[in-house]
Amino acid sequence: MSPKDRMFQLIVWRENPSEKLQIYQLNTVTYGTATAPFLAIRSLHELGVRHKETHPLGAKVVCNDFCVDDMLTGADDADTLKEICVQVSDILSSGGLQLAKWYSNHPTLINGNETDKVLSFNDTDSTKTLGMRWTPKSDIFRYHLDSSFTDLSPTKRTVLSVTARMFDPLGLLSPISIKARILLRELWQNHLAWDETIPMQMHTRWERFKENLRNLDKVSIPRYTNSSKAKIQIHGFADASTTLMAAVYIYELIRMEK
Structure with a gap:
């Protein structure tokens, strides 16, 4: 951290209430700052x-x-x-x-x-990267979601919390996560409070969604492997409805002759 900016990173500290307050100056960039x-x-x-x-x-x-x-x-x-x-x-x-x-x-x-x-x-059996579990020996991706959500009350706050926890940058879980996003949109349209119990019809859909999440550990996806000796073709498909729109890109590898 530049010396002229360190005065903006001050920490007030004491070991116990009987001691005088001490002010420390942090000289390194703190995780959580905008930069x-x-x-x-x-x-x-x-x-x-x-x-x-x-x-x-x-x-x-x-x-x-x-x-x-x-x-x-x-x-x-x-x-x-x-x-x-x-x-x-x-x-x-x-x-x-x-x-x-x-x-x-x-x-x-x-x-x-x-x-x-x-x-x-x-x-080791697996490691976590970008929201997924990767098993090196079998070279597959797996997903795992903390099951603590099963005991939470069905509210708009709960639906948003569980949806946010599904970090899926590759979009491989979109067929599952999109159902929660559609439900969350309807909760906003119905002007429900954050901790208000959701209507019975939505509650039933939420329970079906949670049942799918309980089986998330069973999903395994072979890791895509590219090679400098392969030619790649990309095929794109898109469709839309009144509820959502989707786009899918398929990568086709064509092996090159040596």
Whole structure:
């Protein structure tokens, strides 16, 4: 944090009520400030730019394959993937940053046969990324939603809370989540208060929706894998009704001849 701006990050503190209040000045950027997301990502990009000549593979990944503090990347072969890991670790270490965990679907990396001590791959069943669970060995995505919502009263506040918890950037759960969004829209149209019990007809629909959520753990989606040796065609479809509109894009991979 620039010294001239540190006076705006003051913390009033004391260990117990009998002590005098002390004022501390925070010298680092605080998570939660308006500029924090930009500065975090901009810092990563700056590290990538500084090392693009010495670490070209890692610099490209640092600049393009991060979503906040999660890195999602890959390669067509294990040797290239290992080199990416080494270069990315070197780049981030130069800025005082250390990646905490590595996961891979490649058997040699999962089993811990990597030769470089910088790399430490995790052989766990799954890891969470962008709202999903990824199982490296089987290379599939799964979803999990906290079941605590089952005991909540059916109100507009509850419907909004559960809908907001379904973080689904890829839209794979849209056939399920759209029902909750339609219900939430109708609750607003009926001018219901936040904690008012919803009408019986809507209550029945809400119970059916919750039943679908209880089976969310059974949904498994194979991870889409692209290759530099494949040609891609994109097919788009769209439709609409008085209730909603939808668009679907299908990626078709055509293997290229060697």
